Amino acid sequence: MPTWLIVVIVVVAVVVIGAVAWLVVQESQRKRLQRQFGPEYSRAVQESDSPRAAQRELAERERRHRDLDIRPLSASARERYTQHWGLIQEKFVDRPAGSLDEADDLLVAVMSERGYPTEGYDQQLSDLSVRHSRTLEHYRAAHETHRRHAESALSTEELRSAMVHYRTVFEDLLTDQAEPRHGTGNRTAEDRTDDNRATENRGPDVRSPEHTGALGGDRRGAHERNGDR
Incomplete structure (x- = not known):
């Protein structure tokens, strides 16, 4: 098998594996945000240009929330x-x-x-x-x-x-x-x-x-x- 063909196969395999890993991460993120935000997830998707834009918005809300000093009431x-x-x-x-x-x-x-x-x-x-x-x-x-x-x-x-x-x-x-x-x-x-x-x-x-x-x-x-x- 020519060396160039081996290189092509390796590159294609790396690209495919990377794409699959990215899709898995995105799906995991989507499910996590759905669990976290419940009905607000669907609302954000409806009000955004795309599901990915909605997910970015919700992730930003989480980041802001982590910076807040939320405390329980006595x-x-x-x-x-x-x-x-x-x-x-x-x-x-x-x-x-x-x-x-x-x-x-x-x-x-x-x-x-x-x-x-x-x-x-x-x-x-x-x-x-x-x-x-x-x-x-x-x-x-x-x-x-x-x-x-x-x-x-x-x-x-x-x-x-x-x-x-x-x-x-x-x-x-x-x-x-x-x-x-x-x-x-x-x-x-x-x-x-x-x-x-x-x-x-x-x-x-x-x-x-x-x-x-x-x-x-x-x-x-x-x-x-x-x-x-």
């Missing part, structure tokens, strides 16, 4: 926020619009205490998508209702639905107890004992019958706010 903080949420729900009957404003503010406060930047709504979505992709549609729905209500008063039922969406995201952020980026797992015994206390004292459920009827006080909040925080 047991006392979870209880404090849970009690605050219960008070907001109690106010919903008489002040649905004001309660929606407070629910949005409380959610942002929890994000901030967890270590998430809160400088803009779009960035919030991007950062939350890494660990909270499965409740992100609830945040989008609640935020959109909040924005629309700032422009034109919506029905109490629409506000009630938004409160349910806010609560879903709120509970997800409250109960996700990932260790801090530089953490060493040094949670106290009290924190571990009180892990489930945040689920208590939630106050009346906004989904309960007494909150779904013709509620009075469906008026605008005391302050106008930018819907795209």
Whole structure:
């Protein structure tokens, strides 16, 4: 066999092996991102020029997230926020619009205490998508209702639905107890004992019958706010 033919065969084999290895890596990356981002993966693909562009965007979100100092809430903080949420729900009957404003503010406060930047709504979505992709549609729905209500008063039922969406995201952020980026797992015994206390004292459920009827006080909040925080 001529030497040149052997060289050609070797080069072709190297190219084929390299191509197969690249495809394997790409497929592994795709599956990993699908597991990590869940429904956000499909959304990113739909909104991008190509699946590869979507994968690059999601990988960039992961890199940014790794640089954030995301930390779990202490047991006392979870209880404090849970009690605050219960008070907001109690106010919903008489002040649905004001309660929606407070629910949005409380959610942002929890994000901030967890270590998430809160400088803009779009960035919030991007950062939350890494660990909270499965409740992100609830945040989008609640935020959109909040924005629309700032422009034109919506029905109490629409506000009630938004409160349910806010609560879903709120509970997800409250109960996700990932260790801090530089953490060493040094949670106290009290924190571990009180892990489930945040689920208590939630106050009346906004989904309960007494909150779904013709509620009075469906008026605008005391302050106008930018819907795209």
